[in-house]
Each structure stands twice: as C-alpha cells, then as structure tokens.
Amino acid sequence: MNKERNIYLRIFSYAAPYKWIIALSMGASLGVAGSDALIAYLVKPFVDDLIIAGDLALAQLVPFLVVGIATFKGGSRYVQEYYVRIAGQRAIQDIRNALFGHTMQLSMRNYVTTSSGNLMSRILNDVNMMQSVLAEVLITLLRELVTLIVLIGYAFYLDWRMTIFAFVVIPAAVVPAAAIGRQIKKYSRRGQAAMGDLTAVLEQSFSGIKVIKAFGTESQEVNKFVRVNSRYYSFIRRTIRYAAATSPLMEIMTSIGVAFVLWYGLNRVMVGAITPGEMFSLLTAIVLLYTPLKRLTKVNNTIQQALGAAERVFEVLDNAPEVVDAPDAVELIECHGQVTFDRVTFAYEEDPVLRDFSASASPGEVIALVGPSGAGKSTFIGLLNRYYDPQQGSVLIDGIDLRSLTQESLHQHLALVDQETFLFNDTLANNIRYGSPDADMAAVKEAARQAYATDFIDELPDGYDTMIGDRGIRLSGGQRQRICIARAILRAAPILLLDEATSALDTESEAMVQKALTNLMKDRTTFVIAHRLSTIMYADRILVLERGCIVEEGTHQELLGHNGLYSRLYEAQFRN
Template sequence: MRYNPRLLYRRLYRYSKPYLFRILLAMAASLLVSGSDVATAKLVKPFVDDVLIASKSGLVNLVPIIVLGLALIKGAGRYIQEYFIKTAGQLVVQDIRNDLYRHSMNLSMGYFSRSSTGNVMSRILNDVGSLQRTAADVVVEGLRESFTLVGLTVVAFQSDWRLASIAFVVMPISIVPASVIGRRIKDNTRRGQGALGNLTRVLQESLAGIKVIKAFGTETRESERFRKENQRFYYFIRKVLKYDSAATPVVEILSSIGIGAVLWYGIQRVSQGAMTQGDLSSFLAAMLMMYAPLKRLTKVSNAVQRALGSAERVFELMDEKLDIVDREDALVAARPAGHIRFDHVGFSYGEEPVLHDFNLAIQAGEIVALVGPSGSGKSTIIGLLNRFYDPQQGRILIDGQDIRQLTQQSLKQSIALVDQETFLFNDTIRNNIRYGRPEATDGEVEKAASLAYADEFLSVMPEGYETVIGDRGVRLSGGQRQRICIARAILRDAPILLLDEATSALDTESEAMVQKALVNLMENRTTIVVAHRLSTVMHADKIVVLENGRICETGRHQDLLSGEGLYRRLYEMQFADRV
C-alpha cells in the first residue's frame, strides 16, 4: 500500500500533539542557536572594518567577551533544543509502537495465518526503530538548520542584494536532484525494510525450530538461507547509501558555482568602491555559513524519506482491518450454563470449504468428542467457538445467544483451551499457571496444580513454584508442560472446556498422568475433545465423527463400534496390532 506523504505527516503530527509544549520549547531554543550563527555573520563586517582596518582599540577588548557570550547562548540553546526535541521524538515513537503492538494483538488468527510472525516483528521492532533513530535527529537538524538558513539569507540580502541574488540562483537548481534522490531513498528504504522483515522471519523460524535443525543436521542449509536473505537486505540498503552519499557532493558542486560567481562579482565591486572589504567579508561569511545548513538540510531530507519509507510499513500494519470486532450493542455474557449449538455453520479459510452445513447441539455438562481424519474440520470447530474466526454461513450459540452478539472478552472468560501446542512463557511456574487469572491467590494456584497432578514434580524442584522454566518451557518435559497448561485451565474455572489434541504428543506414561488431570478438569464442565487417539474418547457422552467437513456419524463408543462406518474403520486401524 502506498501512502500520500501529506497523510503520513498528518498522522505523525497527531502523535506529536500531546508533546507540543516540548516541541515549541525546542523551537524557541533553536532560534537562539540560529540567532548566534546569524549574529556571527553580522559581526564580521565591524570586525574587519572597525577592528582590523580602522584599528579601534576600544572594540578589541570586546571581541573575546562577544565570542564567549555567543558561545554560551549557542550552547545553552543547543542543549535545550536537543534534549526537549529528542525526548518528544522518543515519546512519539513509544506511543506509535504501543499502538502498533496493541493493534497487532487484536488482529484475528486469520491475519496471522496469512502473514509471517517475523514480518510483524520486523514492523514493530525494525520499522518503528528506524522512525525512532531518525525522528528526533530530523526535527533537531531540520529546525536548527532551517532557522539558520533563513537568518543568514536575511543577512546576505541586507549586505548586498545583487550578490545574494547570484548566490541564490544555485538553490532552485539543487532542489531537482535532491528531490529525485529523496524519492529513490524512500522507495529503496521501504523495500529494504521488507527484506529485513524476511530476514527477521528466517531468524525467528530458525530459533523457534532449533531442535529440528539440530536433529536433521541442517545448520549449513539454514546458515545459507540466512546469508541469502541478508544479502538481499544489503542490496537495497546499498542503494539507499549510494543515493544518500551522492546528495552532499551534488550540493557542493552546485554551491561552488554560486561561490565562484559571487567572488568574481564581489571583488569587482570592492575594486570599484561600491562596497567595503568588511561588507564583502560579511557577505562571504553569511554565504559560506548558509551553504553549510543547505547541505545538512539535504541530509535531513534524505533522512525524512527513510523515515517515510518505514512509516508506510508501520501504518500499513496499523491500518490492517480487524476481522473480528465487537458490535456496538455487544452484550457482556454472564457465566453460561454451557449449552452449545452449531446452526448450519459453513466456513472456509480460502476458496476450499472446510465445514459444510455443520449442525451440532451439545448439552450443558456434556463431554463431546470430535474425531475423524486430518483435515476433516475438528480444530476449525474449536477455533470458531473461540471466535478466532467467524463463520461465513450459519451461527454458533451459547445458551441460545449468538456468540457474535457477545463481547469477545466475556466470551473468552467463559472458555478454557488446552491446546496440543503447550505454550508456556519464560517465567515462573506460578505465573504461568496464574496467566489466565492474574488475581488468583497463591493457595488457589497451588490447588489447581494439585488437581492437575503437577505438584508431584513441583515438589522436587529446588525453587518449586518460583522455578523459571525457560523459553516455551524448555526446562520441563512434554507431560510436565501439559500439566502446567491443565492447571492454568483449572484455575481459570471456565464453564466450557476445549481440549484440542491435548495428549497427542505424550508418551504412554505421561498420557496416563495427564488423563487423570483431565478428569479433574472436565468435572462439571461442558467439554469438547478433539482427538486422534480413540482410546482417549471412549468414555465421551457423545462422539461426533467428521469427514470432509461434514458429520457422518454420531453416537457413543459402543454404538459406533457396532456399526460399519468410519469410526469402526478408524478404530480397527489404530488397534489392529491388538487384534
């Protein structure tokens, strides 16, 4: 998506408004800095004419006082300007990053299934970081050099408007290459940040999948993949550096034309007596000092273009529409009894339908198992009930209420999920169990751990509940991680429980322990169990057999086993070695 630069400036200004006082204070201080430079240029004339040529001894003693005074004014102004404008810039970027993160957290699972995690990370970290590095410096340099340029321009025209007109012929000419260079920098910055997003994705995938890489011995292959993405990133950044490096030489070459013309014409005017040596010296000082901010403003312009390239990617993510939103009249759900009904539900992730006219009624407190081949839609049903996605057809009701009419927060409070991907945070065991209910007491946490049979291994850990378990719980076994997740769900105490392949990755001994914990978790709750292992669902109140997104059988284990349908075939395949 391409943004109009004015729109980007307007949005960045909205973020700057709360810190307008700091910015105005910095602007006032920048007037002191530029004013001291203008005063220096202005004082060249009396210094040459009155001190050097006329030798007025009374003024000689004032020279060091004036120099020191100007230095103090300039130093104080520069400090105030840089401190307040840079802190304002940091606060602005901090707000942008907070809003971007908050927005990304509210995006639906559909967005994350379409986009790589690394790319989202790159926008929040790298693109906002690029804004952070340039925003304050751009404003500092831009304000100071702009005021200095304006002041020195006034001095130049006051000294001699003819010479000033010659000097300023160069400026319009330099705008053309500067604008071309700026556009190239912006385009390549945007593409470079996209390449950096891919690089971040490769890095994130490699670190997350380090066990697989080590197991298959593909370190060299992954290093080569990273090297290629890194090279691609360098390709775009090299272009940014090329154009950025060309900006100053172009301005200097054009400036030399103006300086040469001014010297030739100015010397002639001094020879003719039309102006004094002091006038010429003062003008030359103003002109030379004037070209310095002009060169720096060219650099500032390039930095602005780099920032705009990053800002486009930042606001592109911020403008990503939320697929799942609360209605204006959404209701806050009271604690439900747990009646669930899927009413003619149809859903597809893309063009290929996953669920077709799906109808299912679940009574409060009932345990319902969803079984079937991979891709039959079992996990999709869990995702729809959690409202990770909304169905394209039909509706899902809890206690007769369409879940789209409820606030997402109150819906999530009614549901506890234990997933096959046992995600734990790099924090203490206590905080991981407490994650779904932060206000829970230590006693409630420990009771939940006991019901999940997690206290068995917690009691032998040196730090017990205060043990930090590492990234994704790497310091725990699969069964231990799963019991922590079950304890988390028990503590949440939601009336509806969703178990999505909760024991699929466990060995027999761990599975037996986790199954005991699940019995405690399912007590007095409406439970939907997704499982490939039919041994885990034999005692369900109802088993729903899915195939190609449709229900092909429903019943209890013995009823389905006595038939000739898909459930019996699946059972015979799993238990063929026992026959």
C-alpha cells in the same frame, strides 16, 4: 504526493500531544539561528573597524564576544536537542504501543498469512527507522530551517543583488537531490521488507533449534540466513550509494554559488559600492546558510528512508481486524455451557471446511470430535473461540450468537488446552495463573495438585518460582501439558476445549495427563479433539466428521456397531 503528505501528517499527529515541549525546543532554535546571524553581522566591524581601522578597544572585546556567543549558542542547542528528542522518543513509544496493541487485536487469519518475524520487524526495525523523523529530523529541521531563514533575511538586508547570485545554484541542486531522495525511499522500503524476512529466519531458527540440532541442518540454516542477509545488503548498498552522492553534489553546487558571490562582491568593493567588511559579512552569511542547506538535503534522505518504514507501519495499523465486537455487543455475565452450532458454513478461502454444520452440547456434556485430517475439527474449536466468524449460520452459547457478545467476556468463559502447550519464559506460578492474574498462591497450588503437577514442581530447586525458559523448554512434554491443564483448571471456565491435548505424549505421560484431564472436565461442557480414540471412549457423544460434515454420531459402543467411518478408524488404530 498526497500519500506522502498523509504519512507526514500521521507521523506528526503522534507528536501533537507533546507540542509544548516542541515549542520550547523551537524557541531554543531561535537562539541557535540568532547566534549564526550575529557571527555574520560582527564580521563587518571586525574587518572594517578592527583589521582595517585598527580599533584597539574593539580588539579587547573580541575574546569575550567569542566565548559569549559560543556559550549562548551551546546552551540553546542543548535545550533544543534535549526537548525535541524527548518529544520524539515519547511519540515513538506511543507509535510502538499503538502498533503492538493493534496487532493483538488482529484476527487469526492475519497471523496465518503474515509471519511473526515480519510483524516483529515492523514493530522494532520500522518504528526505529521512523524515530529518525520524530527525533533527528525534528532537531535538524527546527534548527536548520530557522537558521536558514534568519541568515537569508540578513543577507537580503545587507545586499539583495549579491544574495540573488548565491541563490542561482539552489534550484539546480534541488532537482537531483529530490530524485536521489525518491531512490532512497524505494530501496529503503525494500530493505525494510528484507529485514522482515531476516527477522523471520531468526525467529524460526531459534524457535526450532531442537529440530535443527536433531536433523543436523545447522549449515542449511546458516546458508539460508546468509542468503536473506545478502538480499538485505543489496538494498542497503543502493541506499548508501544514493545517500553518498548527496554531499559531493551539494559541495559542487555551493562552491559555484560562493564563486559567483566572490566574483560579484569583489567587483562591488573595487568600484566602492560596498566596504570590504560588508562583502565579507555577506560572504560569511552565504557560507553559513549553505551549511543548513546541505544538512537539510541530508535530512531529506533520512526522511525518505523513514517514509518507507512508516508506510509499512501504517499498513499494519490500517489492517482492520476481521472479527470485531458489534456496536451493541453485550457481556456474557453467567454462562451455563449450552453450545449450539446452527447450520454453520465456513471457508478459509474458497472451499468450505465446514458445510451446513449443526451440533449441540448440553451443560456438563463431554463431546468428542474425531475424523481424518482436514475434516474440520480444529476449525470447530476456532469458531467456538471466535477466531473467525462463519460465512453462514451461527454459533451460540446459551442461545446467544457469539457475534452479539463482547470477545473479552466470551473468552472469560472458555478454557483451551492445546496440543502446542505454549508456556511463557516466566515462573511456573505465573504460567499457571496466566488468565487468572488475581489468583493467590493457594489457588495456584490447588490447580497444580488437580493437574498432577505437584510431584515434579516440588522437586525443582525453586519450586513454583522456577523460571522455565522460552516456551517451557526446561520441562518435558508431559510436564508442560500438566502446567497447561493447571492453568485451565484455575481459569474455572464453564466451557473447556481440548485440542489434541495428549497427542505428543508417551504412554506414561498420557496416563498422568488423562487423570489431570478428568479433574479438569468435571462439571464443564467439554469438547475433545483426539486422534487417539482410546482417549475419548468414555465421551457422552462422539461426532465423526468427514469433509466438514457430521457423518456419524453416538457413543463409542454405538459407533462400533455401525461399521462406518469410526469403526474403520478404530480398527486401523487397534489392529495390532
């Protein structure tokens, strides 16, 4: 119960900035509730004075009263719904912005353990489900609760004995309604989790469409989607089943209440205790108050669904980033490019990937890292980018521990060219200036020239304004890589990280990219990870890693003379 209350409070804390809009809506709710109470009140003179006594003057007023009450109620309902929906939509917008902003701050480990499809589902589907609490539910709660309170007050004022008869059935209806709500919450949460899996399948299928087409596995992917979609349906079907039981339950219980009121009321009329108009007026009030009661029961079902979604959203918001700026973190204003790994030990889980690892690079030096898969090369790049913090030891730039620097200022002095050549569905110019948004067109073109990208850019119909598609799908592998290099050149960062930058290229493209990389590496401290040893033969130093340790270090020629691991790797690669 405390957990649910905390979730309610957290949801409505996002609506707090819009309290005056909600207050205006609440004021309009009084108009809606007052209209229903006025209708119940007017039944008495309508029956006693008009139908029984035949008051013709009153009959002339009836059409005006009907139109007037309907107009006032309709205007009040419009103001109430419009403003509460506006408040709800703004609060939902704030929640979605906060959720996305928080996911951007999460550490890389979180993205390794959580699929992007699952995160997408929480930001889109779960927040949409929460919208029902901050919009639809607020509308119904405000209007129906106020209406219920006003009608109950009027009913007790008119005849408290008959009203008590009407309320006998309410506790009997509340218990099963609450049980239904709990089941709806349980299956709704499971359904939202299944929707996350469904979104993940979609995201992977669309991202990997080339592989799917190449291997002819379309039917396999369709079967996977159908399987996950069926699982989602199984949970939603149970949610629908429980929700569908709510209305019949309330209909039966309210009919029992109305039957009690009629039986007791007719007996009171026969003995002359009340007039027929008073009985029908009270009966109208009872029938009218059952309507908001039934709507509130349905709202409880919606709330339970939204609570399941809210729990998933707040799970993400409560997931604290692993890597954060220290309270006294300083900005790295000027970076010379001195990099030091001092006795670093790091493990993703239990087994260390780097063990008591020490290495250094002087400003402008080119350091290559080679070794078998799993030796710790990419982990080296990740630690220097501060995707993770080491469990032991420290990583330093210009003698300053990375944990003492702000992450933003650190990344301003780093440039990464990754093997995954990620480009955005935007123009070529905007992809090049990504990370340097203030760069003018002349700087963009100069970066492209140094990256040897102008030859194919100039041939495109729209040149630098060409939209390159999702992940740069309209470009070849070598073209994408050169755009990434141009992006790094424009960044002008003193420390450059090249992680298998030519691994996926053919010989011709690799030669072009190598020329671009030569321009990029000029006057920068550069760390190169490469499986193709031909690309790092001219490095100032080569570090040979195995099982998280440096087993050899030297120039290309020195290492060949050692007849160690590097020599074996080189021989295996160039044997033919």
